Amino acid sequence: MSENFVSSNDTQLVVFRLGREEYGVSILQVQEIKRMLEIARVPQSPDYVKGVINLRGNVLPVIDLKKRLGLLPGEYTDDTRVIIVKVADIVVGIIVDAVSEVTSINSDSIEPPQTIVSGVNAQYLSGVGKHEDRLLILLNLEAIVGVGLELAKNS
Amino acid sequence: MDVNQYMGMFLEESREHLQALNRCLLDLENDPNNLAVLDEIFRSAHTIKGMSATMGFTLVAELTHEMENILDLLRKEQLKANESILNTLFKCVDTLEQMVEAIAGGSEAGLDIKPLVGALVKLASGDNGGITADLAPTVSSEDKTSDIIIDATEANVIHEAKCQGLQAYEVQVNLRDGCLLKSARAYMVMNALDELGDVIKSVPAAEELEKENFALSFSAVILTGAEAQKIQSTVLSISEVDSANVLPLAETDCVSQEQPKAGQAEKQSQITTKPPVKTAGGAEQTSSSDKKLKSGQSVRVDIDKLDSLLNLVGELVINKTRLEQIGLSHRLTDLVETIEQMDRVTTDLQSVVMKVRMVPVGQVFNRFPRMVRDLSHELNKEVNLIIQGEETELDRTVIDEIGDPLVHLLRNAVDHGVESPSDRQAKGKNPISEVRLIARHEGNNVLIMVEDDGAGINPDIVKAKAVEKGLISQAEADKMDTAEAVRLVFLPGFSTAKAVTDVSGRGVGMDAVKTKIEALGGMVDVETKINEGSKFKIKLPLTLAIIQALLVEVCQEIYAIPLGSIDSTINITPGDIKTIQDQEVILLRGQIIPIVRLAKKLGAENSSSENREELFVVIVHMGEQKAGVIVDTLIGQQEIVIKSLGKLLAGIKILAGATILGNGQVALILDVGTLMQ
Incomplete structure (x- = not known):
């Protein structure tokens, strides 16, 4: 049953919410999802770096995804979650408004990002997926995290 | 018996005992009458014998057995430790080392121990044959x-x-x-x-x-x-x-x-x-246990197990913090009290677990005195090796890797660095040369230095060689200053033993040293002065090193300042702060010290120190420079474990890393050098 359900063309996504839009990242990049926790501010870091957290003895940077994508910042609520992702050996947390579900989406229903017009800089996107009657914005975590590396170096 | 499962332990313990043998034999060489050292040598040899016999490595057992005979005679003072005995014993240790390595490689075969055994037997019977012969009958007669x-x-x-x-x-x-x-x-x-x-x-x-x-x-x-x-x-x-x-x-x-x-x-x-x-x-x-205290008691543990232990303790701390919050928010006095006790235990547990991973560099340094002794004998030089700071602790993983680069550097220092006694005398130097191996903490790093008081490196010769080998062009060479020129020795391709001996400089495998150190995330540099000597500096990050730090609070944020860079803490009033050329300074014991307002430097808001009558100042230093750092509150001194901030935040120079406090909270460690700029 499940074999039919997840075919080779399917990508499994962790779906989360930022503002009123839904976003997705590949489940393979997600390590775990945490409730909001205590974050230590890091001085002289790029403004979208919220700070660092202690995750079982490891110090990890946390990125405020809304700030990173240039969206309007909002208050943290009970639904706010930190998704711990691993991108090219770098483990970081990203703050999202809420995590809604894990779903699978067929690769055919993913379109390249240039067709999207939204408030988000296209380089941070890897595409948009149609799932049932919803649109999921797929993030390019490499760009989101990797570009941060350069900025941190310049500052 | 299936001995394979004990192989790892056997190898490690043998190596350790061989190292101890080396060290003690050196001690014995300096002080031939030291019976305590002899006892230790005897014990080590004996342990190796026992272990190897149990494991079925008869050659090792045989050789150690013969060594024991000699040692026993020495111990009973029926033989005197003279040079030929010591040299034979050193040779035995070398052979044993080779054998152990051969075993590690899969076989005990190949080595002929007969000449050594023969030499040992001869030494044992040699001049002192009469005594041993006398001894035998008394033993047997006693039996009756x-x-x-x-x-x-x-x-x-x-x-x-x-x-x-x-x-x-x-x-x-x-x-x-x-x-x-x-x-x-x-x-x-x-x-x-x-x-x-x-x-x-x-x-x-x-x-x-x-x-x-x-x-x-x-x-x-x-x-x-x-x-x-x-x-x-x-x-x-x-x-x-x-x-x-x-x-x-x-x-x-x-x-x-x-x-x-x-x-x-x-x-x-x-x-x-x-x-x-x-x-x-x-x-x-x-x-x-009285007896063994001297050699130190230890248990071998797989480093992976320690890693997972560390993580588990971390998790425990987080959950404890959560319990604490529950206790506070529901006002459960009993719970809060219990957790306070648990807090103490977990804090201790955490620090112990972290310390367990740290190993003193002495473990690596131990084998160098022997190496330098042999090398200097071989080259007819007199070298005094001075080791300092062997108690400096480094993470186990780093310790395992720095051995080879240090061997390179020390060999170079003895081989190419220091001159022969006659040359030294001609230059008016002490004929006994000095090579120093120094380790110490410096901020977020461990600094290991190999210094010699030899001839130094001549930048002109290095340049000429580099040009000759086509590594740089003549134009480039002309533009270089001395320091840059000397660093050419680190270029791959610069070093072949012959070329370097020709220029009486150094560089054997220097690029290998550099590559290795950089792979560890460290840096290597060289300073040299002709006829005064050279100094190779290796700077290694302590990704997991524990340091003493002063915790301070600024705007409800906690920062750690490494204690090594702190001179003192003082209280001042705002009136004590003067201004010289737009720079705030204070006068401390006749010295003008610039002031750094930490809150401002870190871009923190709502500092409580702004309108206060009394200010807390931490006097820090880096080299000769000093500065006073104004903080809101001093929390206290604590041992902290330095954690890297990761690649993403590596570019932030003012931070040397982060640490996790007992309550699971992250505190950032300040880089004093950057803070002062």
Whole structure:
């Protein structure tokens, strides 16, 4: 049953919410999802770096995804979650408004990002997926995290 | 027996003991009369012998056995530790090292130990043959007579036993020559005797037997209903027992023999009438722990296990913090109190676990004195190796890797760095050259320096060589300053042994050193002055190193300042701050010290120090420079574990890393050097 359900063309996504839009990242990049926790501010870091957290003895940077994508910042609520992702050996947390579900989406229903017009800089996107009657914005975590590396170096 | 599962342990322990042998032999060389060192050498050799015999590596066992003979003679002062003996012993250690490495590589084969064994035997018999020959008969003659002294209590016990129809026998056991596990055999004999009757005493005492503090024979007194022949056959059935004499013990023997040797009787009166094998446990433990303290007690643990332990402790701390919050928010006094106690335990647990991973660099440094000694002998140079800061701790993973680069640097220092004694005298220097190996913490790094007082590196020759080899162009060379030129030695391709010897500079494998250090996330640099010497500096990050730090608070944020860069903390009033050329300064003991407002520097808001009458200032230093850092509150001194901030935040220079406090909170560690700029 499940074999039919997840075919080779399917990508499994962790779906989360930022503002009123839904976003997705590949489940393979997600390590775990945490409730909001205590974050230590890091001085002289790029403004979208919220700070660092202690995750079982490891110090990890946390990125405020809304700030990173240039969206309007909002208050943290009970639904706010930190998704711990691993991108090219770098483990970081990203703050999202809420995590809604894990779903699978067929690769055919993913379109390249240039067709999207939204408030988000296209380089941070890897595409948009149609799932049932919803649109999921797929993030390019490499760009989101990797570009941060350069900025941190310049500052 | 399947010995493979013990292989790793065997190899590691052998290496450790070989290192100890090396170190102690060096000590012995400096002080040939030091019996304590000899004892340690003997113990190490003995352990290697025992282990290798158990593992079935007979060649290693044979060689160590022969070494032991010599050492024993040295210990008994029947031989004097002279140069030829020491050199032979050093050679033995080298051969053993090769053998152990060969075993690690999969086989014991290949090495011919006969010449060495021959040399050892010759040394043992050599000039001192008379003494050894004299020794042998006395040992065997002792075997025949009863050497057991029975004190009054024991005599009493024997008497009572006789009334019950038991007979007291003295059992003299001789083990086969070359018996490898003497204590085990002795134990087996004792056990066998125990089954036949009650063993009331033994000579030497049971704990001495267990420590193998006897030659090849020992005796025991047994109370038994069995016949003498039965006892003898039982004992002889144990392997490696050469002969056994069973003599009936008359009551009168005891008392009469006690008198002349009263001195010994006192010592033996400690032995109770119970079977010594059984009492041995407790007594042995205390005495052996006394002895072993010196060599340090340790347990080998797989580093992965430590990693997971560390993570588990981290998780425990987080959950404890959560419990704490629950207790506070629901006002459960009982819970809060209990958690406070738990807090103390977890904090200790955490720091212990983190410390466990740290290893002093001394572990690597240990083998260098021997290496430098050999090398300087070989090159006819006199080199004094000075090691400092061997207690500096580094993460285990780093320790394992820095050995090779340091060997390179030290070899270079001795080979190419320092001059021959005659050259040195010609230059008006002390003919004995000095090579220093220094380790110490510096901020977020460990600094390891290899310094020599030799000829230094001539930048012009280095440049010329580099140009000749086509590594740089002449134009580039002309533009270079001295420091840059000297750094050319790190270029790959610069170094071939010959070229370097020609320029009497250095660079053998220098690029390899550089690559290795950089792979560890460190840096290597060189400073040199012609005719004054060179200094190679290796800077290694301590990704997991523990340092002492002062925790300070600024705007409700906690930061750690490494204690190594702190001079003092003082209280001042805002009036003490003066301004010189737009720079705030204070005057401290006649010294003008610039002020850094930490809150401002870190872009933090709502600093409580802004409108206060009393300001807390931490005086920090970096090299000769000093600065006063204004903070809101001083929290206290604490040992912290430095964690990397990760690649993403690596570019932030003002932070040297982060640490996790006992309550799970992250505190950032300040880089004092950057802070002062």
